[in-house]
Amino acid sequence: MKEFRIQSFVLILISFVLGFSEFIIIGILDDLAKEFSVNVATVGYLVTIFAMVYAISTPIITSTLKHNLYHAMLVLAIIFTFGNALTIFAPNYAVLVISRIIVAIVSGALVSLSLTFATVIAPIQKRAWLVSWIFSGFSVASVFGVPLGTWISTTFGWRITFITITIFSLLTIFLIIKTLPHNLVQQKQGNILQQFIIFKDPRIYLGVVLQTCSLAGIYVFYTYLRPIFSKSLNFDPSLITILLTVYGVMSLISNQASGKIADYKGLKAMPTLYAIEFVLLGAMPLLLANTWLGTINIMLVGAFMYLINSPLQLHIMGVAERDYPQSLVLASSLNSIFSNLGISLGSAAGGLVVANLGLNSVGLGGSVFIAFALIATIMLNKVNAAQKA
Structure with missing residues (x-):
């Protein structure tokens, strides 16, 4: 049990470092715009570029992993660290974009491998707990990493923020070497086309539409x-x-x-929750006129931010384990792939909303995507009910 706790900590730490690296742009948006003499919307597109590269590269990498998954994780972690180190020395916006692309290419595969390791090291009764905490590593990055990085950027400069991220990355590599099983080998996969058969299943394609719209919103x-x-x-x-x-x-x-919902009602709970989130986002333009009402509204939206993660991840992994074992590693990456596709769509849409309607209208744009998420989750629940009938 002690070994399981240590290994769980390392998998959660991987998520934290990945989240710290990915989300920090949001906290230092103004500093980067000033440094490179571009407007805030242009820097905001770093989020879009990162998420799009992440979404495209992750299925390609995960579907081609054929050998020792520990070695794969180690190599990807080294590339990730190099990308963050390159950011430190970026002399202009173009090099900054290149460094973020390098980090994005490997980030999704690292999440996928973490989730694959989790299914191996966790007893069945601990899976929902560990999956929710792996995703929570990203939230911990929001709680501690982004504010810490923002403070460092404001106080010492944004390059020191990326030095901090690089140090965390090196520590993570050390702990991967010391704690994770070295002999985890990918189960026999089909070729890429055989693995992608999973997307023909409505339980999968509705699930990924749901995840995309949820994060876009x-x-x-x-x-x-x-x-x-x-x-x-x-x-x-x-x-x-x-x-x-x-x-x-x-x-x-x-x-x-999210973990509690996965253990309790799972996807059946989501339509009601999405309806509430739709109202919160739709009301945002009005509530931002008042400092405290606007702040409360934003914090409530934060409480709905990741509710879909564990129910949908366990749903997708369950479908893959039962019906598409050749696609298991690919399936483990779908949540993060389509989360980042949603992030890409949402951040791009946000840029358009800000440019055309103003900053206070971003909630309206988000509510449109959440409406589609609500429709998708209702349809997915109907498909699941029909499968069990």
């Missing part, structure tokens, strides 16, 4: 969270780090609640 506004706090709600810059921390706590609560 959040990231229309989340990409611009710091400018919303500073410009729409007029908070003093000294309070921004605290507000980002509180939002991160709400997203952590969201991930932990």
Whole structure:
């Protein structure tokens, strides 16, 4: 049991470092815009580029992993560390984009491998717990990593923030070597076309549409969270780090609640929750007119941010284990792939909303995607009910 706890900590740490690296752009948006003499919307597209590369590269890498998965994780972690180190020395915006692309290429496969390791090391009764905590590693990054990185950037410069991320990355590599099983080998896979058969199943394609729309709805506004706090709600810059921390706590609560929902009602609980989220996002433009009502509204949205993660991850893995064992590693990556596709769509849509309707309208854009998520989850529940009938 002690070994399981240590290995679980390492898998959660991997998620934390990945989340720290991915989400930090949101916390230092203004600093990067100033450094490279570009507008905030242009820097915001770093989020879009990262997420799109992540979504494209992850299925390609995961579907071609054929040998020792420990070695694969180690190599990918080294590439990830190199990409973050390159960011430190970026002399211009173009090199910054290249460094983020390098990090994005391997991030999704690292998440997938973490989830694959989790299914091996966790007893069946601990799987939902470990999966929810692996996803919670990203929320912990929001709670501690992004505010810490934002404070470091404001106080010492954004390059010091990426030095911090690189140090965490090196520590993670050391712990991977010391703690994770070295002999985990990929089960026999079919060729790439055989693995992609899984997408013909409505339980899968409705699931990935659901995940895409869910994250898109959040990231229309989340990409611009710091400018919303500073410009729409007029908070003093000294309070921004605290507000980002509180939002991160709400997203952590969201991930932990996700595990409870997975154990309790699973996907059946989601239509009601999406209906509430739709109202919260739709009301945001009105509530942002008042500092405290707007802040409460944003924090409540944070509590809904990741509720879908564990129920959908366990649903997809369950379908793959039963009906598509040749696609198991690919299936483990679908949640993160389509989360990042959603992030890409949402952040791009957010940029369009900000450019055409203004910063206060991002909630309306998010509510459109959440409406589609609501429809998708209702359809998925009907398909699941028909399969069991």
